[in-house]
Amino acid sequence: xxxxxxxxxxxxxxxxxxxxxxxxxxxxxxxxxxxxxxxxxxxxxxxxxxxxxxxxxxxxxxxxxxxxxxxxxxxxxxxxxxxxxxxxxxxxxxxxxxxxxx
Numbered sequence: 001x002x003x004x005x006x007x008x009x010x011x012x013x014x015x016x017x018x019x020x021x022x023x024x025x026x027x028x029x030x031x032x033x034x035x036x037x038x039x040x041x042x043x044x045x046x047x048x049x050x051x052x053x054x055x056x057x058x059x060x061x062x063x064x065x066x067x068x069x070x071x072x073x074x075x076x077x078x079x080x081x082x083x084x085x086x087x088x089x090x091x092x093x094x095x096x097x098x099x100x101x102x
Contacts, residue, residue, distance in 0.1 A: 003037045003044060006087055016094060027090065029097035035090050038065075043077035044086050046093040050074055061085065 001009070007027055011018045019028045026036035035046040045065055048056070050073040056062035062076040078089055 001087060002083065003086060006090055010090060010094070013094070015098075027094075029094050030101055032097040032100060034093040034097050038077060041077055042080045044080075044083075044089065045075050045077055046089045047074050048076065048089075048093055048096045052076075052092070052096075 004025075007018055007025065010016050010027060015030045016034070017028055019026050021033060021036055024036055024039070027034040033047050035044060037043070038045045041063075043063070053062070053064075053074060053076040056076050056078070057064060061082050062078050065072045065075040065077050078086065
């Protein structure tokens with residue numbers, strides 16, 4: 001399933017909505033950023049804990065996100081080659097957003 005299909009599916013869950021960030025479509029949970037496609041890099045960006053970002057990069061499925069040369073410690077780029085894992089990464093990002101709101 002591609003990002004758009006996943007976005008539509010996940011926005012049916014309570015608290016999850018389609019929104020925009022940096023002029024691009026994104027997913028949010030109760031206003032908290034969850035994820036989006038970053039077309040420039042052909043990658044999904046998800047927001048998870050800084051420790052989890054490091055783990056994803058170490059296991060070879062992600063890259064550091066450093067937009068405007070500033071490292072976003074809770075954001076990781078998941079390349080299109082791992083698209084079959086996008087749903088799991090978005091679910092993980094939603095769980096992370098939920099943990100921050102409570």
